[in-house]
Amino acid sequence: MTESNLKKTWLALSAEAIEVDILTQFILPALLPSWNFEGNEFCIEYPTGKGGDKVDIAVRKNTSTDNFAQSKSNPFLIIELKKRMLDISTGSKDYQKAVVQLKRYLDTSATNCKTVRWAILTNGNYIQLFRRHGRVVYPYTENILLTPDNIDEKIALIKKYIDQPEKCLSVALYNNKGGVGKTTTTINLAGILSLPAPYGFNKKVLVVDFDPNQKDLSDLLDFKAPPLKLSEFFLDYKNYKIEDVISSYRLKASNNHEYGFDIIPADEEFLRIGNRINSITIGTLRNCLSSLRKVYDYILIDSPPGSGFFNQEAIAASDVVLMPSKHNGIASFKNAALAIRSIFPTIGEKRRSHNSELGNPFPLPIFFNGEQISSAGKQQAQKAIFQIIKQVKTEEKIDITPFFFPKYTNAQKNLEIFELPSYAHIASASFSHRPAVFNNKKAREYYSDLVREYFI
Known part of the structure; x- marks a missing residue:
C-alpha cells in the first residue's frame, strides 16, 4: 500500500x-x-x-x-x-x-x-x-x-x-449530593439564555430532565406532553424521530411575541424497564441527542444525585459539567474532586465505545449556590478545599486548583469562587410554574452574571 x-x-x-x-x-x-x-x-x-x-x-x-x-x-x-x-x-x-x-x-x-x-x-x-x-x-x-x-x-x-463544527454546547448539571439547587439552576439558566435581548441572551435552548425518580423539573413547568416517551425513543432511537420526544415551553409577552425553550420531560417508564437498561452502554443519550447539536445553542441536562445509570448517562451526554455546591458541604467538595480525577474520566472511557477519541466530560469550576456566606464561612470553605487540592496533588500528581479557584495563579493567589446569591423570588417561582428569571428583574441579574461567568 x-x-x-x-x-x-x-x-x-x-x-x-x-x-x-x-x-x-x-x-x-x-x-x-x-x-x-x-x-x-x-x-x-x-x-x-x-x-x-x-x-x-x-x-x-x-x-x-x-x-x-x-x-x-x-x-x-x-x-x-x-x-x-x-x-x-x-x-x-x-x-x-x-x-x-x-x-x-x-x-x-x-x-x-x-x-x-x-x-x-x-x-x-x-x-x-x-x-x-x-x-x-x-x-x-x-x-x-x-x-x-x-x-x-x-x-x-x-x-x-x-x-463540521457544532452549534451546541451540552451541559450536565451535576452534584452527587441532593439539595444543591441543580434543578432550579437548570430551569433559570434555560430561561435567561433563551430570553430575548436586552433581558437575556436570545439563545435556542433544550432542557433534558433525566431524573425519572423525582421529575422535579418536569413537574415545575406547565407544558403539553410530547407524543413519544423518552424511554421508547431511548431504547430504539434509530427508528424514531427525536422531535417527537420534545415539548415546547412558551409564554407570550405583552407584545404577543413568544419566548421560552424546549423540554424533553422526565419519563417514569424508565423505572419499569430497569432490566433492559442494564444492557445499554453508556453514551446512548448523547447519541439520541446528536442530531440536535446543530439545532440548539445549549442543551442543559438535569441529572439526578448519586452515581447510577441516569447520572452517568447525563454526564456522558455532556460536553461540560456544571457543579452547583454549598459552601458548608465538605462532602460536596470531596465529591467534586473525585468526579474531576476519577468519575468523569471513567465515564469518558465508557462513552468512547460509541464515540471514539471523544474527550472526557469536562468540569467547569464549582460555584456556591443560593446561600448567604459570611466571611468566616467562606474562609472555612476555602481552607477545606485547599486541603482537598493538596491531597490530590500529593497522592495523584494532579492539580485540580482551576476547578475550585479558577482565578488562582502563583502570582495572584485569588481564592474567589463564584456565588449565586440566595433570593426569595427564585425559590418561590416554582409555585407560578415559571422560571424566576421570567418574572423577576433581580433573578435575571443573578443568572445573567452566572451566564457571563461561565458561558458567554
Whole structure:
C-alpha cells in the first residue's frame, strides 16, 4: 500500500525535532494541506491580542474578499507546538502547563482570537483538539498518541470535526449530593439564555430532565406532553424521530411575541424497564441527542444525585459539567474532586465505545449556590478545599486548583469562587410554574452574571 504524504512526512520528522522543525517539516507541508488549507491561509507567530502572547500558527480559509495571510483577521483555528521530546502526555506537568497556555490564548481578553472555534496542541507525538464555545474551552478529543498505523485515520478524524463544527454546547448539571439547587439552576439558566435581548441572551435552548425518580423539573413547568416517551425513543432511537420526544415551553409577552425553550420531560417508564437498561452502554443519550447539536445553542441536562445509570448517562451526554455546591458541604467538595480525577474520566472511557477519541466530560469550576456566606464561612470553605487540592496533588500528581479557584495563579493567589446569591423570588417561582428569571428583574441579574461567568 502506498504511504500518504502525511505519513511519509511525519515518519521523516526527527525524534529531536523542536517547534520550528515541526512547523516547517510537518505542519506546513503536510498537516494543513491534508485539512485543505492553502499557503496563504495561515499566519505564523500570530499575536493573540493579550499582552505579548503569540500562538505558533493561526489558520482560516480565505474568502472572495479577504486573504487571511494579508488581513490577519478572524482566525478559525490556532495551533500551539511543543518540541517533540517534551512530555505532553495527559496529566504530565508540561501538558498541564501547555493547556493553561492554550486557554490563555483563547481567553476573552485575547482580542485577536475572539473568532477562534478550534485549537490544536501537538508535539508531533501527541495531538489534541480543543473546542471553544463562547467562554468555554474544553478538550474535544482525547490527547491522541500518533503512530504509523493510525496517523492518517486520526488526522482525518480531526479534519471531520473541524469541518463540521457544532452549534451546541451540552451541559450536565451535576452534584452527587441532593439539595444543591441543580434543578432550579437548570430551569433559570434555560430561561435567561433563551430570553430575548436586552433581558437575556436570545439563545435556542433544550432542557433534558433525566431524573425519572423525582421529575422535579418536569413537574415545575406547565407544558403539553410530547407524543413519544423518552424511554421508547431511548431504547430504539434509530427508528424514531427525536422531535417527537420534545415539548415546547412558551409564554407570550405583552407584545404577543413568544419566548421560552424546549423540554424533553422526565419519563417514569424508565423505572419499569430497569432490566433492559442494564444492557445499554453508556453514551446512548448523547447519541439520541446528536442530531440536535446543530439545532440548539445549549442543551442543559438535569441529572439526578448519586452515581447510577441516569447520572452517568447525563454526564456522558455532556460536553461540560456544571457543579452547583454549598459552601458548608465538605462532602460536596470531596465529591467534586473525585468526579474531576476519577468519575468523569471513567465515564469518558465508557462513552468512547460509541464515540471514539471523544474527550472526557469536562468540569467547569464549582460555584456556591443560593446561600448567604459570611466571611468566616467562606474562609472555612476555602481552607477545606485547599486541603482537598493538596491531597490530590500529593497522592495523584494532579492539580485540580482551576476547578475550585479558577482565578488562582502563583502570582495572584485569588481564592474567589463564584456565588449565586440566595433570593426569595427564585425559590418561590416554582409555585407560578415559571422560571424566576421570567418574572423577576433581580433573578435575571443573578443568572445573567452566572451566564457571563461561565458561558458567554
